[in-house]
Amino acid sequence: MTLNKRYSRSIKSNLSFYVSTTILTVMTLVLVFIMYMGGKAIWEFGDKFFVRQNLEDAEFETYLPISAEAENELEKEFGVTIEAQYYNNIETKGTTARVFKKTHEINLYSITEGKDITANDEVILSEGYAVFNEITIGDTIQIGEKVYTVTGFFQRPDYLYMLQNEGDAYKNVTTFFLAYVTDEEFEEIGSENCLYLVRYGEGDSGEFRKAVNERYYMSSYLTAQENMRIDMVKMQADLMVYMAYGLLVVMPLIVVVLVSIVINRKVKSEQKLIGTLTALGYKKRKLMLHYAGFAMIPGLLGGLLGVGLSLVFAQSFGELCLMDYEPMRIECHMNPVMALVSILLPTFMYVLAAMHSVNKLLKKDTVLLLSSNADQGKKSYRNLLRKKKISFRIKYALRSLIGNPGRSFVVLLGIFLGSFIALLGFGLMDTMENTQINMVDEMGSYEYQYVLKERIEGSEYGGEPLILFVMEDTSGEQFQMIGTEDTNPYLDLKDVDGNSVHLKDGYYITSVMAKLRNLEAGDKMMLCNPLTMEETEITVSGIIDNDMQNAVFTNRARVAKLLGIDESISNVIMSDVSLEIPEKKLMQTIKKSDAKEQFQNMTNQMNTMIYFIIGMGAVICVASIYVAVNMLVAENRANISMLKVLGYDDKNINQIVLRINHILVPIGFLLGIPAVFALSNWFMMLLAGFIGMLPKTYIAPESLLYTAVLIGISYFGSLFLLRRKVSKVDMVESLKGNRE
Amino acid sequence: MFIALKNATKKYGEGESLVYALDHTSLEIEKGEICVILGPSGSGKSTMLNMLGGLDHLDEGEIIVGERNLSGYRSKKLTEYRKEDVGFVFQFYNLIPDLTVEENIQVVSDIAENPLDITEVLEAMGMEKYRYRFPRELSGGQQQRVAIARAIIKNPKLLLCDELTGALDTKSSKTVLEFIEKINQLYHTTTVIITHNEAIAQMADRVIYIKDGKVQENRLNEQKRPAGELEL
Numbered sequence: 001m002t003l004n005k006r007y008s009r010s011i012k013s014n015l016s017f018y019v020s021t022t023i024l025t026v027m028t029l030v031l032v033f034i035m036y037m038g039g040k041a042i043w044e045f046g047d048k049f050f051v052r053q054n055l056e057d058a059e060f061e062t063y064l065p066i067s068a069e070a071e072n073e074l075e076k077e078f079g080v081t082i083e084a085q086y087y088n089n090i091e092t093k094g095t096t097a098r099v100f101k102k103t104h105e106i107n108l109y110s111i112t113e114g115k116d117i118t119a120n121d122e123v124i125l126s127e128g129y130a131v132f133n134e135i136t137i138g139d140t141i142q143i144g145e146k147v148y149t150v151t152g153f154f155q156r157p158d159y160l161y162m163l164q165n166e167g168d169a170y171k172n173v174t175t176f177f178l179a180y181v182t183d184e185e186f187e188e189i190g191s192e193n194c195l196y197l198v199r200y201g202e203g204d205s206g207e208f209r210k211a212v213n214e215r216y217y218m219s220s221y222l223t224a225q226e227n228m229r230i231d232m233v234k235m236q237a238d239l240m241v242y243m244a245y246g247l248l249v250v251m252p253l254i255v256v257v258l259v260s261i262v263i264n265r266k267v268k269s270e271q272k273l274i275g276t277l278t279a280l281g282y283k284k285r286k287l288m289l290h291y292a293g294f295a296m297i298p299g300l301l302g303g304l305l306g307v308g309l310s311l312v313f314a315q316s317f318g319e320l321c322l323m324d325y326e327p328m329r330i331e332c333h334m335n336p337v338m339a340l341v342s343i344l345l346p347t348f349m350y351v352l353a354a355m356h357s358v359n360k361l362l363k364k365d366t367v368l369l370l371s372s373n374a375d376q377g378k379k380s381y382r383n384l385l386r387k388k389k390i391s392f393r394i395k396y397a398l399r400s401l402i403g404n405p406g407r408s409f410v411v412l413l414g415i416f417l418g419s420f421i422a423l424l425g426f427g428l429m430d431t432m433e434n435t436q437i438n439m440v441d442e443m444g445s446y447e448y449q450y451v452l453k454e455r456i457e458g459s460e461y462g463g464e465p466l467i468l469f470v471m472e473d474t475s476g477e478q479f480q481m482i483g484t485e486d487t488n489p490y491l492d493l494k495d496v497d498g499n500s501v502h503l504k505d506g507y508y509i510t511s512v513m514a515k516l517r518n519l520e521a522g523d524k525m526m527l528c529n530p531l532t533m534e535e536t537e538i539t540v541s542g543i544i545d546n547d548m549q550n551a552v553f554t555n556r557a558r559v560a561k562l563l564g565i566d567e568s569i570s571n572v573i574m575s576d577v578s579l580e581i582p583e584k585k586l587m588q589t590i591k592k593s594d595a596k597e598q599f600q601n602m603t604n605q606m607n608t609m610i611y612f613i614i615g616m617g618a619v620i621c622v623a624s625i626y627v628a629v630n631m632l633v634a635e636n637r638a639n640i641s642m643l644k645v646l647g648y649d650d651k652n653i654n655q656i657v658l659r660i661n662h663i664l665v666p667i668g669f670l671l672g673i674p675a676v677f678a679l680s681n682w683f684m685m686l687l688a689g690f691i692g693m694l695p696k697t698y699i700a701p702e703s704l705l706y707t708a709v710l711i712g713i714s715y716f717g718s719l720f721l722l723r724r725k726v727s728k729v730d731m732v733e734s735l736k737g738n739r740e
Numbered sequence: 741m742f743i744a745l746k747n748a749t750k751k752y753g754e755g756e757s758l759v760y761a762l763d764h765t766s767l768e769i770e771k772g773e774i775c776v777i778l779g780p781s782g783s784g785k786s787t788m789l790n791m792l793g794g795l796d797h798l799d800e801g802e803i804i805v806g807e808r809n810l811s812g813y814r815s816k817k818l819t820e821y822r823k824e825d826v827g828f829v830f831q832f833y834n835l836i837p838d839l840t841v842e843e844n845i846q847v848v849s850d851i852a853e854n855p856l857d858i859t860e861v862l863e864a865m866g867m868e869k870y871r872y873r874f875p876r877e878l879s880g881g882q883q884q885r886v887a888i889a890r891a892i893i894k895n896p897k898l899l900l901c902d903e904l905t906g907a908l909d910t911k912s913s914k915t916v917l918e919f920i921e922k923i924n925q926l927y928h929t930t931t932v933i934i935t936h937n938e939a940i941a942q943m944a945d946r947v948i949y950i951k952d953g954k955v956q957e958n959r960l961n962e963q964k965r966p967a968g969e970l971e972l
Contacts, residue, residue: 387872647894
C-alpha cells in the first residue's frame with residue numbers, strides 16, 4: 001500500500017516519540033527479564049547441584065557417638081541415609097581451615113578447577129577463598145604445622161554461602177576456608193568434631209529424630225531449609241524472582257498503558273488525514289491496519305531489543321548478584337515462550353490501542369473528521385472558573401489539564417512511574433540501613449550474648465543467664481524460645497501498644513512472628529521440640545513489639561518445663577560487658593556491634609540489585625516523562641501558533657503552554673510514596689520469611705529529596721527540550737488547520 | 741503613506757518548482773483606509789497578508805508599515821511589531837477553544853501596552869452578553885465578532901483580515917463587515933481585507949487586485965458603499 005510509505009517518513013519526523021516509547025518498552029522488559037532470568041538460573045543451578053552432590057536434608061549432633069553399625073541399623077530401621085561428617089578447625093596465622101574427611105554419600109564435593117587430591121601432601125580448597133586470596137593451583141598453603149600443595153578447588157552443596165559459624169550473618173572468605181586432604185592425612189591430623197548428615201528419602205523423619213534422641217541424645221538439629229549456608233542461595237534466587245514478579249505487576253502494565261494512551265492520542269491528532277482518506281474511499285480495515293503498523297514499531301522494536309539486551313546482560317547481572325557466594329556457574333537462558341509473549345504482548349497492546357482509536361474515530365462523521373472536530377466530547381470542564389476573575393493563564397492551564405484527561409493521566413503516570421522506581425531503589429536501601437541502626441535496640445540493650453556449650457546453673461560467670469532454645473512449629477519452621485524474667489535488665493519488652501509485658505503471665509510472641517504466622521493474642525500455637533519431637537500447644541498471651549527476632553518469650557519456668565530441665569539451668573548469658581568465660585565452654589559469642597556489621601554486609605548483597613534498579617529507574621523516568629510532556633506541544637500547536645501571531649514571544653508561550661502539567665509533578669511524586677511502601681512491605685514480608693526479621697519500610701528525607709530532584713530534572717529537562725519545539729511551531733502553517 | 745511595499749518578492753520551492761508568491765510587487769496604502777485586496781486562489785493574497793502581519797520574511801524588497809521597516813526585522817522585532825501594531829482576523833476565527841469570549845480577548849489585552857476596555861469593545865461588537873460563553877457555544881458570525889474584538893482590543897495601527905467572511909453565511913458576513921466598518925470609523929484603524937469576494941470591495945476606500953504575485957490594479961474606490969448595503 002502506497003500509504004505505508006508514510007512509515008519511514010513518520011518515524012523521521014516523530015523520531016523522539018518512537019525513540020522514547022521504544023526505550024520505555026526496552027527498559028521495562030530488561031528490568032523484569034534480567035531479574036527473572038538471573039533468579040531462575042540460580043534456582044536451576046541450586047536444584048541441579050544439590051541433587052548431583054546429594055545435599056543433606058538435615059544435620060545433627062549427639063551427646064553419644066553413633067557407631068558405623070548403629071548407623072546401618074538406623075538406616076535400615078527408618079529408610080534413611082546417615083553419614084558421619086568428621087572435621088577439624090585448624091587455626092593458622094589468623095586463618096581458620098575447616099578440614100573435612102571425605103564423605104561418600106551425602107554433601108559430596110565437586111571439583112570446580114584442577115584435580116582431586118591423591119597424595120598426602122596435597123589439598124583442595126573452597127573456591128571462594130582461593131579466588132579472593134588469589135591462590136592458584138600449584139601454590140602451597142600452610143595448614144597447622146604442615147604445608148600442602150593446592151591441586152584444585154571445590155564447592156560443597158552445604159557451603160555455597162560461606163558462613164564460618166551457623167549464627168553468622170555474613171560470609172567469610174577472607175580468613176576462613178574449607179579443605180580436603182586424603183583420608184590417610186586426615187587420620188594423621190585427627191578429627192575433633194563430628195556431625196551427622198541425613199537424607200530422608202522416603203523415610204519418616206519424625207520417628208527417626210525421636211529414635212536418635214532417645215538413643216544418642218541429640219544436642220542440635222538443623223534442617224537444610226533452616227541452614228543459612230544452604231538456604232541463602234534459594235533466598236537470593238527467590239528475592240530476584242519475586243522482585244521480577246513485583247515489578248512485572250507494576251512496570252510493564254504502566255508502560256503499556258502509558259504508551260497505548262500516547263498512541264491513541266497520536267492517532268486522534270491525525271483525524272483530518274483519516275477523514276480525508278475515508279473521503280477518498282479507504283476502507284476501515286485498511287486504515288486500521290495502516291495505523292496498526294505505526295503502533296507496531298515501538299512494540300516490536302522494544303520487545304526485540306528488550307529480549308536481546310536481556311540475553312546479553314542477564315548473565316552478568318546474575319553473576320553480579322552472586323558475588324557473595326561461592327562461584328556458581330549459572331547459565332541464564334530465556335524461556336522462548338516468555339520471550340515471544342514479551343515481544344508480542346506490548347506490540348499487541350499498542351496495535352490494539354491504535355486500531356481501537358481509528359475504529360472509534362471512523363464512527364464519527366467524515367465531515368467532522370475533515371475539520372478535526374470529531375474528538376469533541378461533552379466539555380463540561382470548560383465551565384470551570386467560567387466567571388471567575390483570575391488570570392486566563394491559570395484558567396487555560398486548569399481546563400487543559402482537566403479537559404485532556406488522557407494526556408494528564410499519561411503525564412501523571414510518567415511522573416508516578418519515575419518516582420516509584422527511584423523511590424523503590426532508595427527506599428530499599430534506606431530500609432535496610434534503618435533496620436541495621438535500629439535492630440539492636442529492639443533485640444535488647446545487651447552488648448554480648450554468650451551461647452554456652454554446656455548448661456549452667458546459677459550465674460557463675462555474671463551477666464544475665466537465660467534459656468534460649470530453637471523450637472519448631474508444625475511445619476518444621478524454626479524459631480527461638482527464650483525463657484527469662486521481667487527483671488532482665490537488658491530486655492525492655494513492650495507490646496505493640498507500648499505497654500510493658502509480664503512474662504510470668506504466659507507466652508508472648510514477637511510482632512514479626514505474629515505477622516509471619518498470622519497470629520493474634522489468644523490464638524493457639526503448636527510447638528515442637530526439634531530434639532525430642534514432643535509437641536506442646538500454647539496460647540499466645542500477647543504480641544511484643546519486636547520485628548527483629550522470630551521468637552517466643554516467656555518466663556524461665558515455662559521453658560524449663562517444656563524442655564524437661566530444671567528451672568535454674570541456663571544456656572545463654574546476656575551482658576553489657578565482656579565476661580570471663582572459658583573458651584571451651586563457649587559455643588558462640590555474639591557481639592551486638594558485630595551483628596550490626598554483619599547485617600550491614602548482608603544488605604550490601606542487595607545493593608547491586610538496588611543500584612541497578614535506581615539506574616534503570618532514572619532512564620525509565622526520563623523516557624516516560626519525555627513521552628508524556630512531548631504531547632503538550634504536539635497537541636497545542638494551533639494555540640501556540642495563534643499566540644505567536646498575537647504577538648506572544650516564545651518565553652511567554654512557554655509559560656502558558658508548558659506549565660500546564662506542573663501541578664501533576666508533586667501529585668505523581670506523592671502517589672509514588674504509598675505505592676513504594678506497598679511494594680516494599682510485600683517484599684520485606686517475603687524477606688522476613690527467610691531471615692526471620694521484618695525490616696520496616698523507611699524512606700529517608702534525603703532519598704525523597706534525591707528522587708524529587710531526579711523527577712524535577714527529568715520533567716523540567718524534558719520541558720527545556722520542548723522549548724525548541726515550541727520555537728519551531730510555524731505561525732502560518734498551523735493556523736491553516738485551526739478551526740473550532 | 742502608512743503601508744508601502746517596494747519590490748517585494750517571496751519565492752517558494754526551487755528549480756523547476758520555483759513559484760513567485762510575490763513577484764517584485766510594490767504598492768502603497770494610506771493611513772485609516774479600508775483596503776480590500778482581491779485576487780484568485782494562488783494569486784499571492786495570503787502571502788501578502790503574512791508579510792504585512794510580520795508572520796513571514798520577504799526574500800527581496802521592503803515592507804514599511806508606519807514608521808517600521810519590517811524588511812530588516814528579525815524574529816524578536818517582528819514579535820514586538822505584531823504585539824504592538826497589528827490585529828489579525830482569520831477565516832476560521834482561530835479562537836482558543838478552552839477560553840471564554842472574555843478570556844480570548846484577555847489573551848491579547850494582557851500583553852498590549854494600552855489596551856481598550858474589554859466591556860467597551862464587547863459592547864461595540866454586540867457581544868457583551870456572550871462574554872462568558874465558549875467559542876463553540878457561539879455561531880460562526882458571533883465567533884468572528886469575537887475574533888475582531890480580540891484583534892482590536894490592543895487598538896492596533898493595522899487590522900489584517902484574511903477571508904474573514906469565507907466561512908460565514910451572507911447575513912453573518914454582512915454583520916461582520918459592518919463591524920469592521922464601525923471599527924474603522926471609531927478607531928481610524930487602517931484595515932486590510934483579503935478576499936476573493938469582489939462584492940466586499942465596494943465598502944473599501946482602496947481596492948488592489950493581484951494575480952500571480954503581481955499587482956494588477958491599485959485604485960481608490962470612488963463609489964464606496966456602506967457594508968450594510970453590500971450585495972454579497
